[in-house]
Amino acid sequence: MRIEKIANRQLWFLLFLMRSTIILAYLPVLTSADALQDAWISAIVTLFGSQIFILLIALLATKFPDKTIIQYSQLLLGYWPGKLFSLVFLWLFLQLSVVDIRIYSEVLITGFLPHTPIIFITGIMVFAATVCVQQGIEVLGRIADVLFILFVFMLVGVVLVPLGEFDIHNLQPVFVRGWGPVLRGALTPVALISQAWVLGILTPATLSPKKVIKTAMTAEGASLAILILVAIITIGVLSPQEGARATFPLLTLIRSVQITYFLQRMEVLVIFSWGFGLFISVSTFLYSGAKGFSQWLKIEDYRILLWPMAVIWVFMAVGGFKDIFALNEFFQPAIFAPYGLALLIFPLALLWLAYLLRNTTGRSKGD
C-alpha cells in the first residue's frame, strides 16, 4: 500500500483550523464561566496551560515517529491493556467532533435555517468530510492549504469590522476579582486541548515527525493569539455581560455592528470561516478515528470503516444531545473541565510513566 504523507506545514494548518474553530464558535473563555472582562486574561492562561499539554503529547508522539498512538500504547502498556486503553482515544475523537458538528448545526438552525431538520445539516457536513477523508490524508492536507488562506482572510475581516465600535472602557476594571474567575474561565478551553490527541495519529503521517513538537506548539500559539484578540474585541464591543450572555458571542458581535449603512450584515465572514474550519476539524477527527480504529482491528485500509463510522457520527451528533441546553450543560466548567482534563491528564500520565519505566528498566534487561 502506498504510504500517504502530509507536510508539516499542512499539519500546522490542520491544527490551527481545528483549534480556532471551536474557539470562534463558543468563545468558551467568556461564555463558560464568570471571567467577564477578564476573559482575555483567561485566554492567556489558556495559552500557557495548553502549551504544556501540547508539548507533552507531541513529545510522546515524536518518541515513536513511525507509530500511531494506538500502536505505541499497546507497545508501552502491553497488548490487551494497550488495546483497551486506546479505545479512550477513539471515543475522544468521536465525541469531540460530534460536539463540533452539533454546535455548528445549532448555529445554522438558530441563526439562519430554523425549519431545516438538524439531521439534514449534520448529514451534509459529515458527508462532505467523509468524501474528503476517503481521498486520503494528502487531500485533506491540500484542502487545509487552500482553506487556511480563506479562513485567515475572513478572520481578519471579523476582527476589523467591529473595531470602530470598540470601547476600551468595557475591558475595565482589569483583574480586580483575583485569580478565581480567570482560572474558571480558562478551565473549559484548556480541557478542550484534548483535541491535540489527534497528533498521536497524524504524527506518523507527516514528512518529518521529529519536527512535530515545533509545528504543534506554534499552531496552538497562533490560534490562541487569535482567541485573545477575539476575546478582547468581543468584550470591548458588546460589553462583558452581554458577550457572556450570548449563545454564540462572535455571531452576536458581528450582527451588532455596521460600518456604514451599506456595509452591514457581515455574518458571512463568521459563518463561512467557521464552516471551513469545521469541515477541516471534522475531517481530521474522522480520519484519526478511522485510522486508529483500523489499526485497532488490524485492518490494512481504514477506508472500509469510513462510511459506517460516518453514519455513527451523524447519529451521535443528532441524538447525543437532546437540545442546545444539553449542549451548554456539557460545556459547563463543572462538567466538561474534569472530563476533558481527565481525558488529558490520565492518559498522559499513564503513557509517560510506562515510557519512562520501559526506558529505565528495559535498558538494563538489554532490550
Next chain:
Amino acid sequence: MYKKILVLLVFFALLSLCGCWDRLEPERRAIVIGGGFDYNPERELYQVIFQIVSPLIRQGQNAGGNEKPNYWTVSAWGHSLYDALANMSKKVSRRISFSHAQLYVFSERMARTKGVLPVVNAVARSRESRRIIILAVAKDNLEQMLTVNLPIESSNVMGLTNQIYLTMEEMGGTAVEDTRDFFTKLVQPGIEPHVVGLELSDKKNNSGEDKTDPGIEPPIRIIGKYFFKDDRLIGLLNDRETRGSNWIIGNVRAGTLVVKYPGEQDVLVDVLISRGSSQIKPVIREGQPLIKLKIKVSGHIVNITGESGLKEESVVTKSLNQRVSQVVRNDIELALKKTQSNQCDIFGFGFAFYRLMYKEWLEMEDNWDEIFANLPVELTIEADIKNMGLVNKGPDIR
C-alpha cells in the same frame, strides 16, 4: 459509464440546489423598516405598529402624483409581543420580516409603566432583528407619528432615522442609541441608558416662535433625550440639557453656540463647534467621592452680526473663548441638575468609579443613586476658537 452517471448526478444536483430549505422569496415577504410599541397598563395589552415598505412603488413613480403611499403602517394588540405579532399576521398578506428594521419607537406610556425590556430583549434573541436598530421614545401619539407624511421623505421611518442621525452629527442635540448601546448601559454598573425623544409638532398647540414655519411644517421634532433607570423611563432632558449631557460624555461632534461679542451691545458671534471631548476622572477626596470633569471644546467663527472683527490673539479672542466655555458650562450645569435631582446617572460617573477605583466602588455600589444625587463635579472647560472664516473683520461701512 461511471462518468456518465456522475454527470447525470451533477445535473440532478443542480435541480435540488436552486435554493435553501427555508428560502422565502422577496415577493412573499413583508419587509418591516421600523416599528412602534405601546402598552396599555389597564388592560395589560401590548400594541405593535410596524411600518412595511410597499413593493408596488417603483423609483420615480411618486413624482407623477401617485396616490399610493410608499409604506403601509399596520398595528395589532396582544398579550405579549409575539401574540400581537400573530394577530398582525392575520391582517398582512405576506410573511413579516424584521431583518431590515432601522428604528423602534416606544410610547412614553410603555417606557414608563412597563419598561422597554420586553422589546429590546426580543431584538437580542431574534435571529432577524439586529442590535443596530436605533431606539427612540415618542412623547405623544405614536400611531400618528408613524403614519404622518414627512416632507421630502418617501417613508417616515427612514426620514426619522436620518433626522436623528443628522441632529446628532450637526448639533449634538440628541442621542443615537442603538440596541447594543442600550444593552451596554443596562448591564454595566454605574451607568444608565438614555434614548432620543420625539414629538409630533402640533400646529394648534404651538405658540410663539415655533409656529412660524413657512409652508408645511416638519411634523416630527426631536425634543432631546429621555433617561432611564434600568429599562424604565423616568424623565426627559430638553434641548439644552441634552447638549449639556452630551458635552459630559464627550459626544458633541458639532453644534452652534451663540455668544455676545465682547464689548459690543448687540453684536452676536456664531461659533460652530468642530470638536468636543471630555475626560471623566473619579477622585476620592477626604473620604468623599468627587468627579473631575475636563472638557475641551474647539470651533470656528461662522458669523459676526456686526462690523466688528478679529484677526490676531487679543483680549477679544480670550474673552470669546471664555464666553464659549461659559455657554458650555451652563448647559452642563443644567444637565447635571436635572439628572441629579432624578438620581439617574446617565453619564457613567459610577461606571468610572467601577472601572478605575473598584474597591471604593464596592462600598458605594448599593446606594450609588443617593451618592450621585449629591456628587460634586469639578468642571474644567478649555475652549479654543481655531479660525474665523474667509474674512477677518467686518466691512468698513462709510
